[in-house]
Amino acid sequence: MAESRPEVAGFYDEKTGSVQYVVVDPATDRCAIIDPVWNYDEAAARTSTESIDEIAAFIAERGLTVEWVLDTHPHADHFSAGVVLGERYGAPRAIGEKVIEVQKLWKKIYNFGDDYPTDGRQWDRLFADGDTFKLGELEGRVMLSPGHTLASITYVIGDAAFVHDTLFMPDSGTARADFPGGDARTLFRSIQRILELPDATRVFVGHDYRPEGREARWESTVAEQRRRNTHLQDDPSEDEYVAMREARDDTLPLPDSMLAALQVNTRGGRLPEPEQNGRSYLKIPLNQF
Numbered sequence: 001m002a003e004s005r006p007e008v009a010g011f012y013d014e015k016t017g018s019v020q021y022v023v024v025d026p027a028t029d030r031c032a033i034i035d036p037v038w039n040y041d042e043a044a045a046r047t048s049t050e051s052i053d054e055i056a057a058f059i060a061e062r063g064l065t066v067e068w069v070l071d072t073h074p075h076a077d078h079f080s081a082g083v084v085l086g087e088r089y090g091a092p093r094a095i096g097e098k099v100i101e102v103q104k105l106w107k108k109i110y111n112f113g114d115d116y117p118t119d120g121r122q123w124d125r126l127f128a129d130g131d132t133f134k135l136g137e138l139e140g141r142v143m144l145s146p147g148h149t150l151a152s153i154t155y156v157i158g159d160a161a162f163v164h165d166t167l168f169m170p171d172s173g174t175a176r177a178d179f180p181g182g183d184a185r186t187l188f189r190s191i192q193r194i195l196e197l198p199d200a201t202r203v204f205v206g207h208d209y210r211p212e213g214r215e216a217r218w219e220s221t222v223a224e225q226r227r228r229n230t231h232l233q234d235d236p237s238e239d240e241y242v243a244m245r246e247a248r249d250d251t252l253p254l255p256d257s258m259l260a261a262l263q264v265n266t267r268g269g270r271l272p273e274p275e276q277n278g279r280s281y282l283k284i285p286l287n288q289f
């Protein structure tokens with residue numbers, strides 16, 4: 001029988017609380033990188049590669065072949081290292097097909113011109129709900145999981161589900177749903193779908209904010225999420241969940257990097273075209289949020 005249990009290595013970015021993953025098929029040493037982080041210092045407006053270097057060191061040490069560079073959604077709190085790693089390893093990059101809708105939405109907000117394509121061409125593959133892909137001898141499956149963003153997807157690879165900003169660790173609840181294109185009701189339904197996966201499914205989250213200063217953690221199971229997730233354990237109705245989620249989201253500040261990150265991440269993780277002096281610039285809409 002083919003091995004259906006990938007090895008999963010998580011790499012934690014303390015600054016944004018993001019977790020990037022390398023998912024390895026032990027039979028072939030082929031791997032997928034999920035949600036890689038390209039570090040960004042807002043004050044200096046400077047990118048750096050500490051998180052990329054950490055992943056690259058692991059891949060080199062283990063002699064892995066990178067088969068995919070995957071994003072679960074266009075992130076609002078960090079730049080995606082998708083392009084940097086995709087080009088380094090010559091691996092195809094993918095995201096959910098609804099990213100096109102996200103591009104259209106942010107094109108309006110940024111008032112971008114026609115040099116900002118909104119057809120998803122920045123990726124090699126756009127996944128639809130139910131699509132499958134190969135990772136070595138393992139099969140990956142895509143579940144559309146909108147709510148946090150309208151393009152969010154979950155990757156299920158063997159017994160591991162990469163759920164990004166839907167569920168957090170059980171003591172931390174669930175993700176916010178108030179960014180443009182987000183929707184708490186849709187998020188609730190996506191979460192229910194994830195909880196219908198087999199109980200033993202390993203659940204890997206996209207963020208951990210270390211409540212009460214505990215160590216960073218990112219792995220749980222569907223069974224643990226059902227029993228112990230603080231936003232779900234009392235079995236809220238959809239309306240109760242939406243009321244809780246919206247009230248809580250009203251109290252959360254926007255991520256520092258949102259307006260910078262979205263214009264990089266909706267380009268697949270590429271900086272805007274350099275101007276005639278060779279430098280890229282970001283554009284910030286004033287008084288929009």
Ligand SMILES: [Fe+2]
Pocket residue numbers: 073074075076077148165
């Ligand atoms: Fe996110």
